[in-house]
Amino acid sequence: MLTVASFxxxxxxxxxxxxxxxxxSAAPDVVCLQEIKCLDEELPRMEIxxxxxxVSAVGMKARxxxxxxxxxxxxxxxxxxxxDDTDEQARYLEAVIHVPAPHDRPVRVASIYLPNxxxxxxxxxxxxxxxxxDRLIRHARDLLKREEIVVLGGDFNVCPSDEDVFDVHAMxxxxxxxxxxxxxxxxxxxxGYVDALRALYPSGRHYTFWDYQAMRWPRNEGLRIDHLMLSxxxxxxxxxxxxxxxxxxxxRPSDHTPIWARLAA
DNA sequence: ATGCCTAACACCGTTAGA
Numbered sequence: 001m002l003t004v005a006s007f008x009x010x011x012x013x014x015x016x017x018x019x020x021x022x023x024x025s026a027a028p029d030v031v032c033l034q035e036i037k038c039l040d041e042e043l044p045r046m047e048i049x050x051x052x053x054x055v056s057a058v059g060m061k062a063r064x065x066x067x068x069x070x071x072x073x074x075x076x077x078x079x080x081x082x083x084d085d086t087d088e089q090a091r092y093l094e095a096v097i098h099v100p101a102p103h104d105r106p107v108r109v110a111s112i113y114l115p116n117x118x119x120x121x122x123x124x125x126x127x128x129x130x131x132x133x134d135r136l137i138r139h140a141r142d143l144l145k146r147e148e149i150v151v152l153g154g155d156f157n158v159c160p161s162d163e164d165v166f167d168v169h170a171m172x173x174x175x176x177x178x179x180x181x182x183x184x185x186x187x188x189x190x191x192g193y194v195d196a197l198r199a200l201y202p203s204g205r206h207y208t209f210w211d212y213q214a215m216r217w218p219r220n221e222g223l224r225i226d227h228l229m230l231s232x233x234x235x236x237x238x239x240x241x242x243x244x245x246x247x248x249x250x251x252r253p254s255d256h257t258p259i260w261a262r263l264a265a
Numbered sequence: 266a267t268g269c270c271t272a273a274c275a276c277c278g279t280t281a282g283a
Contacts, residue, residue, distance in 0.1 A: 063273080110268075118281095155283095163267085215269085
């Protein structure tokens, strides 16, 4: 049994109390973090390791940044999404988790922070998001050839369908909901990746993000943008999935909350 | 139509987030 989770912490240093409390209570085996917003050398490494996790990160100053935590040892395989050597934003980290015997099949996990892309009429931002998604599709296709247990987890900044949005009208011009964004999302999923949440909850409103503004959290006006995407070999093992709202209820929370999936690995 | 709220950086406001 292996629980893999993803949590956009919106600053790791600010959110360490939330993260450590949640690691103790939820006890995930593997965690993908996004928006750590710090350099690698600024990671609170000892504090995380003292809770029993190996930690790797691709950080940058002040913005973006992703990390991977695992109870079992892991080996970092990629520190950037292939396909554009000029892209310097810290948004991708891929590792192989060495799950111990008797479940000794390797588990490949990537922590993904897909570009937001707003505003959509900006000369750079939305095109950058779409190019990044095209690179993700190519790499995800290559990964499938390995026929491994793969979990691509993260803040994908995509609302796959209208049911993943609290107010379609309010989000009509948002990069997370555009036709071009959703078309690429389906192209990615249709390669053979299973959206873990929708595999077990095909309908219904299951948000992972609530804006700090406009009373979105108390009104439950959110978005489903954090996803765990499973290769066929991972999807075959899917036992349970959930969105843990507890960290969002705390003081000074992230605007996201963790999503997790349990695999019979 | 805009700001709402939060974090980081560096300034006491601006940029970015989604």
